[in-house]
Amino acid sequence: SLSREDFQRIPELAINPLGDRIINAFFPEGEDQVNFRGFMRTLAHFRPIEDNEKSKDQNGPEPLNSRSNKLHFAFRLYDLDKDDKISRDELLQVLRMMVGVNISDEQLGSIADRTIQEADQDGDSAISFAEFVKVLEKVDVEQKMSIRFLH
Amino acid sequence: MFLLLPFDSLVVNLLGISITVLFTLLLVFIIVPAIFGVSFGIRKVYMKTLLKIFQWATLRIERGAKEKNHPLYKPYVNGIIAKEPMSLEEEIKEIRRSGSGKALDTPEFELSDIFYFCRKGIETIMDDEVTKRFSAEELESWNLLSRTNYNFQYISLRLTVLWGLGVLIRYCFLLPLRIALAFTGISLLVTGTTVVGYLPNGRCKDFLSKHVHLMCYRICVRALTAIITYHDRENRPRNGGICVANHTSPIDVIILASDGYYAMVGQIHGGLMGVIQRAMVKACPHVWFERSEVKDRHLVARRLTEHVQDKSKLPILIFPEGTCINNTSVMMFKKGSFEIGATVYPVAIKYDPQFGDAFWNSSKYGMVTYLLRMMTSWAIVCSVWYLPPMTRQPEEDAVQFANRVKSAIARQGGLVDLLWDGGLKREKVKDTFKEEQQKLYSKMIVGSHEDRSRS
Numbered sequence: 001s002l003s004r005e006d007f008q009r010i011p012e013l014a015i016n017p018l019g020d021r022i023i024n025a026f027f028p029e030g031e032d033q034v035n036f037r038g039f040m041r042t043l044a045h046f047r048p049i050e051d052n053e054k055s056k057d058q059n060g061p062e063p064l065n066s067r068s069n070k071l072h073f074a075f076r077l078y079d080l081d082k083d084d085k086i087s088r089d090e091l092l093q094v095l096r097m098m099v100g101v102n103i104s105d106e107q108l109g110s111i112a113d114r115t116i117q118e119a120d121q122d123g124d125s126a127i128s129f130a131e132f133v134k135v136l137e138k139v140d141v142e143q144k145m146s147i148r149f150l151h
Numbered sequence: 152m153f154l155l156l157p158f159d160s161l162v163v164n165l166l167g168i169s170i171t172v173l174f175t176l177l178l179v180f181i182i183v184p185a186i187f188g189v190s191f192g193i194r195k196v197y198m199k200t201l202l203k204i205f206q207w208a209t210l211r212i213e214r215g216a217k218e219k220n221h222p223l224y225k226p227y228v229n230g231i232i233a234k235e236p237m238s239l240e241e242e243i244k245e246i247r248r249s250g251s252g253k254a255l256d257t258p259e260f261e262l263s264d265i266f267y268f269c270r271k272g273i274e275t276i277m278d279d280e281v282t283k284r285f286s287a288e289e290l291e292s293w294n295l296l297s298r299t300n301y302n303f304q305y306i307s308l309r310l311t312v313l314w315g316l317g318v319l320i321r322y323c324f325l326l327p328l329r330i331a332l333a334f335t336g337i338s339l340l341v342t343g344t345t346v347v348g349y350l351p352n353g354r355c356k357d358f359l360s361k362h363v364h365l366m367c368y369r370i371c372v373r374a375l376t377a378i379i380t381y382h383d384r385e386n387r388p389r390n391g392g393i394c395v396a397n398h399t400s401p402i403d404v405i406i407l408a409s410d411g412y413y414a415m416v417g418q419i420h421g422g423l424m425g426v427i428q429r430a431m432v433k434a435c436p437h438v439w440f441e442r443s444e445v446k447d448r449h450l451v452a453r454r455l456t457e458h459v460q461d462k463s464k465l466p467i468l469i470f471p472e473g474t475c476i477n478n479t480s481v482m483m484f485k486k487g488s489f490e491i492g493a494t495v496y497p498v499a500i501k502y503d504p505q506f507g508d509a510f511w512n513s514s515k516y517g518m519v520t521y522l523l524r525m526m527t528s529w530a531i532v533c534s535v536w537y538l539p540p541m542t543r544q545p546e547e548d549a550v551q552f553a554n555r556v557k558s559a560i561a562r563q564g565g566l567v568d569l570l571w572d573g574g575l576k577r578e579k580v581k582d583t584f585k586e587e588q589q590k591l592y593s594k595m596i597v598g599s600h601e602d603r604s605r606s
Contacts, residue, residue, distance in 0.1 A: 010282055011575050012275040015584040017592065018265070022272035046273050074265055095260070098268065100589030103597055111260045111596065119262065127262075136263055140249040144266045147274055148233040 001033040017098045045073045048146040070145040086127040185369035194378045260596040285576045287508045321527045329374045329526040336370035341430040348433025360434040368409035377531040386537035388466035388496035396498040398470035399478040400511040413468040459493040472573045477510040480567035484553040494540045499564035503532040536563045
C-alpha cells in the first residue's frame with residue numbers, strides 16, 4: 001500500500017501547486033495508507049467517457065467516470081471540510097495554494113468575493129455542488145478531466 | 152577402495168588439463184590482443200549469434216502466449232498515457248474557452264482553472280518523466296535472462312532448455328573466465344603503475360604509463376565482454392580539455408579509458424578502489440579528492456583549473472550528471488565543470504540493453520552485486536560517439552553552456568533531454584519549481600504589471 005511520502009517522491013507532482021490536495025484525494029478519511037483498490041478507484045474518475053456507455057446502464061449505479069462524478073472530484077479539491085459547500089475561506093485557501101506569494105491578500109479576497117457572487121444563487125455566500133455544476137455546465141469536462149491510455 | 156584411486160587421479164588430471172587449456176586460451180585469445188590493441192572479432196560473431204537466438208525466443212513466446220490466450224505484457228518506452236504538450240497558459244485558456252463565451256484576454260479567475268492542475272497532477276501519478284529514469288529500462292524482446300522478463304512462464308520445452316543452457320554457459324563458463332580476466336587486469340594495473348611510478352619523470356615514463364593504463368583497461372573490457380563501437384574518433388579529447396559524458400554506470404570509465412588516455416577525477420575511497428587509485432596516481436597525475444574536500448566547490452574548481460591549464464597533463468574525464476541514470480535520458484548537468492573555461496569534448500554513450508543492462512541502480516544493488524550481475528549477463532554492448540569540441544560563447548553563462556552540451560549529447564545518443572536534476576533520485580525537489588508554476592498562474596488571473604496599470 002502507498003503512503004503520502006510515496007506520492008511526494010514524484011518530482012512533477014511535488015511542484016504542482018495543488019499537489020497536496022490531489023494526494024489527499026486518494027486517502028480515505030483519516031487514513032494514511034491507500035491500497036491498490038483505493039488507488040484504482042480514485043484513478044477511475046479519469047477514465048474517458050465512451051459513447052456506448054452513455055446509453056448502457058441507466059438503472060445501475062453511476063460509473064465513477066461520469067461527468068457528475070468528475071465534477072464532484074474537482075469540487076472535493078475545494079471543499080476541505082466536506083460540508084458540500086465551498087465557503088469563502090476554502091476558496092481563498094485554494095487560491096493561495098495556486099498563486100503562492102505573487103498576489104496580495106486584498107486582491108485575492110476580491111477575486112474570491114467576485115467568484116462567489118457570480119456563482120451563488122441561493123444567497124448563502126458559499127458555492128454548493130449544484131451551483132458549482134451550473135457555473136461549469138458548458139465546460140468540456142469529459143475531455144479535460146480524462147486521461148487516455150496508449151494502446 | 153583400490154578402484155577409486157586411479158579414478159581419482161584421472162579426475163585430477165582432467166581438471167589440471169582443462170585449467171591449463173583454459174589459461175592458454177585466455178592468454179592467446181584475450182590478453183595478448185588486449186596488450187596490442189587488436190581484436191580477433193570473436194565478440195562480434197558472438198553478438199550476432201545471440202541476436203538471432205533472442206529473436207527466435209521472442210517470437211516463440213509471443214506465439215505461445217497467443218495459443219494460451221495469456222495477455223502479453225508489453226512495455227511502452229514512450230509512456231503509457233496520451234499527453235498534450237501545451238503550456239500552462241494555453242491549457243487553461245482552452246478550458247475557459249469551452250466554458251464561456253467571455254472575452255479571453257482579460258485576466259481573471261475561473262472555477263474551471265482547477266481542472267488543469269488536477270489533471271496534470273493525476274497524469275504525473277500515472278506516468279511521470281523522472282522516476283522512471285532511476286530504474287532499469289524495460290525491454291521489448293526477451294534476452295533469455297530471467298531477470299528481465301515479466302512473461303516468464305512455461306511456454307515450451309525448447310525455450311526452457313535454451314534458457315537453462317544459457318544459465319549454464321553464463322555462470323559456469325563465462326563467469327569464471329571473466330573473473331579471471333578481471334583479476335588479471337586489476338592486478339596488472341596496480342603493479343604496472345607502481346613500477347612505472349619509480350621511473351624518473353620524462354617521455355619514457357609517460358609512454359609506458361599510457362600503455363600500461365590502456366592495456367589494463369582493455370583487459371577489463373574483455374573481462375566484461377564489452378563490445379564497443381567507437382564513432383568519430385577524430386574528435387577524441389586532447390590535452391588541456393575536459394571530456395564530459397552521460398553517466399550510466401561505473402563501467403563508463405573503463406569503456407572510455409580503453410580508447411583514450413584520461414586523467415580521472417573523483418573521491419578517494421577505501422578498500423580495493425583506494426589501492427587502485429593510489430597506484431594509478433603514481434604513474435600519471437589524476438585528480439583525487441579527500442572526502443572533506445569534495446564539499447568545497449572552490450577548491451575543486453581551483454584544482455581542476457590548475458590541471459587543465461597545464462598542457463602536458465591529460466584531459467579530465469567528468470560525468471556532470473553526478474549520478475547514474477538509466478540510459479534512456481540525460482539529466483541536468485552540474486555547472487561546475489563548465490565554469491572552468493576549458494574546451495569541452497562531449498561524448499555520448501548509449502548501451503544496447505538487449506545483451507545486458509549496464510545501469511547501476513545504487514539503491515537496489517551494491518557494487519559487488521552489480522559487478523556480478525554484469526559478469527553474468529551475455530555481454531555489454533554499447534556505442535560511443537565523440538562529438539566535436541565546444542567552448543563557452545561570450546554571451547552564455549555556465550548553465551546555458553551546460554544545457555547546450557547536454558542537448559548535443561542527448562541528440563547524438565538518441566536519449567531524452569531532461570532538465571530535471573539526477574539528484575532527485577535521493578533528494579526532494581526544490582520549491583523554486585513550484586514557485587515558478589505559481590507565478591505563471593498568477594499572471595493568468597491578475598495579469599502582469601503592465602496590464603493592471605492600463606486598466
